[in-house]
Amino acid sequence: MEQEARQRIMAWVVSEVLPHEAQVRSWLRRMIAPDDIEEIIQEAYFRISCLADIAHIQNGRAYFFTTARMLVLERIRRSRIVRLDALTEIEASNIISSEPSPERSVAGRRELARVRRLIEALPERCRQIFELRKIEGLSQREVARRMEVPEHTVENDVARGLKLILHALAEGEQQAEEAFSNAREDERTRDLRRDQ
Amino acid sequence: MSERETSDAINSAAAAWVARLDTGADAAVRAELDAWLAADERRRGAYFRAQAAWTMLDRACVLRGSLDMQPAEDIETERPRFSRRTVMFGSGMIAASVAAAAVGIGQLRQSTERIETAVGEIRRVPLKDGSFAAVNTNTRLAVTLKRESREVQLDSGEAWFEVAKDADRPFVVAAGDVRVRAVGTAFAVRRTGDGADVQVTEGVVEVWSKSDPTNVRRLSAGTAAFASNTAGPSLPADTGPDLDRTLAWRNGQLMFDGETLEAAAAEFNRYNMIQVEIADPALAQEKMVGRFRTNEPDAFARAAATVLGASAREEGNKIVLTRD
Numbered sequence: 300m301e302q303e304a305r306q307r308i309m310a311w312v313v314s315e316v317l318p319h320e321a322q323v324r325s326w327l328r329r330m331i332a333p334d335d336i337e338e339i340i341q342e343a344y345f346r347i348s349c350l351a352d353i354a355h356i357q358n359g360r361a362y363f364f365t366t367a368r369m370l371v372l373e374r375i376r377r378s379r380i381v382r383l384d385a386l387t388e389i390e391a392s393n394i395i396s397s398e399p400s401p402e403r404s405v406a407g408r409r410e411l412a413r414v415r416r417l418i419e420a421l422p423e424r425c426r427q428i429f430e431l432r433k434i435e436g437l438s439q440r441e442v443a444r445r446m447e448v449p450e451h452t453v454e455n456d457v458a459r460g461l462k463l464i465l466h467a468l469a470e471g472e473q474q475a476e477e478a479f480s481n482a483r484e485d486e487r488t489r490d491l492r493r494d495q
Numbered sequence: 496m497s498e499r500e501t502s503d504a505i506n507s508a509a510a511a512w513v514a515r516l517d518t519g520a521d522a523a524v525r526a527e528l529d530a531w532l533a534a535d536e537r538r539r540g541a542y543f544r545a546q547a548a549w550t551m552l553d554r555a556c557v558l559r560g561s562l563d564m565q566p567a568e569d570i571e572t573e574r575p576r577f578s579r580r581t582v583m584f585g586s587g588m589i590a591a592s593v594a595a596a597a598v599g600i601g602q603l604r605q606s607t608e609r610i611e612t613a614v615g616e617i618r619r620v621p622l623k624d625g626s627f628a629a630v631n632t633n634t635r636l637a638v639t640l641k642r643e644s645r646e647v648q649l650d651s652g653e654a655w656f657e658v659a660k661d662a663d664r665p666f667v668v669a670a671g672d673v674r675v676r677a678v679g680t681a682f683a684v685r686r687t688g689d690g691a692d693v694q695v696t697e698g699v700v701e702v703w704s705k706s707d708p709t710n711v712r713r714l715s716a717g718t719a720a721f722a723s724n725t726a727g728p729s730l731p732a733d734t735g736p737d738l739d740r741t742l743a744w745r746n747g748q749l750m751f752d753g754e755t756l757e758a759a760a761a762e763f764n765r766y767n768m769i770q771v772e773i774a775d776p777a778l779a780q781e782k783m784v785g786r787f788r789t790n791e792p793d794a795f796a797r798a799a800a801t802v803l804g805a806s807a808r809e810e811g812n813k814i815v816l817t818r819d
Contacts, residue, residue: 312543313551337502338537344547345540414554432517433552439518450518458514462507465548 308353315359321471323367343367417464425460428453509541513549607639615766615790617747625659629745632766653685655745672705672724683742690723694734702728751783756799759783767792774817778805
């Protein structure tokens with residue numbers, strides 16, 4: 300039962316919270332030093348992870364914004380240095396958070412395309428592993444066998460690819476492209492060195 | 496004290512944990528993970544986030560089967576008035592009241608549509624001639640489409656019009672004695688006690704007062720003028736970037752940029768039953784900057800209180816701001 304509830308919440312986070320992270324971050328950027336943004340995001344996800352039930356939440360995006368806003372306010376109160384513009388910005392977030400979430404039919408299709416794009420943009424070996432693991436549904440062990448690489452290589456690439464994808468979610472897609480192509484560059488030079 | 500783990504390090508570790516758990520890790524690994532998580536809430540947040548991203552990738556396959564198109568939201572058409580999409584805020588206390596009456600007998604080809612908005616209500620109404628009206632809070636107006644002209648009687652309040660081009664049928668707004676005439680253009684008229692404020696967002700309009708039809712001024716996009724019932728329009732002034740700000744109500748927003756708290760509160764009070772009152776005269780003269788929803792006087796009062804070091808308390812239908 301517990302397990303089922305967790306899964307339901309996770310599914311909700313995937314479709315209603317995660318897609319808005321880049322927006323929440325760009326909103327935070329207007330008020331908070333870059334170093335602090337990551338912490339606010341982590342704390343916000345922590346709060347969300349503590350939810351036992353999501354039935355009362357109508358709009359995940361709004362909830363995400365509200366949570367982040369609360370954390371920023373707590374931080375400002377603690378620091379005792381009050382930036383006026385930060386505060387009005389916080390209040391202005393009402394606007395952002397009350398907007399209706401985009402239509403679902405579109406969102407669903409966009410989500411698929413986005414997920415596919417995220418995977419396709421990964422460095423070559425990462426991409427193969429992610430496709431076998433997530434699209435073909437193989438286990439890591441099966442992926443390792445199929446690709447004839449050690450299992451820990453698969454595990455490492457899963458971690459690496461996931462990090463890139465998290466980065467993409469954080470930045471929105473455009474900047475993510477750059478990060479990905481840099482990573483591909485790295486892989487190429489590394490492979491080159493190995494080949495020599 | 497040991498150095499604080501950076502957020503980036505936490506994110507990397509979280510991704511690594513997700514990858515490790517995905518190998519089908521045993522109880523020992525799980526226990527290790529639990530210990531890692533228990534040490535810091537940020538780790539739990541980062542791990543949860545990484546899990547969510549990892550779960551999201553499942554949709555690359557899951558979503559494949561469920562992509563049927565859903566019908567697009569219906570497009571506004573010339574259908575019964577009640578089906579028009581209205582933008583309403585604070586729905587609880589606002590009754591939708593599109594009172595549309597065809598004043599028909601003996602007046603063929605001419606119909607009058609009355610539009611009334613309650614306090615706090617902002618309505619976007621397509622007109623039959625293809626024009627579009629955004630009607631602000633607490634407004635009463637009547638639109639009459641005749642063969643040779645289009646007439647809007649603004650009894651009270653404010654509206655912004657985007658006028659469909661029709662050179663043969665000028666579009667004239669009457670606000671008291673003030674007249675605003677457009678052919679194909681967009682502008683806002685706000686009725687005040689002794690005249691009307693006119694702001695032009697697109698094209699050109701002509702403004703005059705019935706009491707002095709010789710004093711006609713042409714206002715072009717990006718300008719605004721006040722026209723008094725008796726003396727007619729004053730010299731137009733450039734609105735500059737202010738225009739978007741002063742017309743933000745069309746999207747249910749109020750934007751302030753250096754207005755006094757008093758003026759800002761008065762603006763809010765146009766939209767809400769709950770009235771914001773400023774008990775302290777010095778406080779009333781403080782300047783406000785910010786953007787709010789028209790229907791959230793409480794958010795406004797809270798922001799003002801926090802920024803200006805005041806306190807806000809609710810008293811029945813009022814929110815009173817004081818400095819103690």
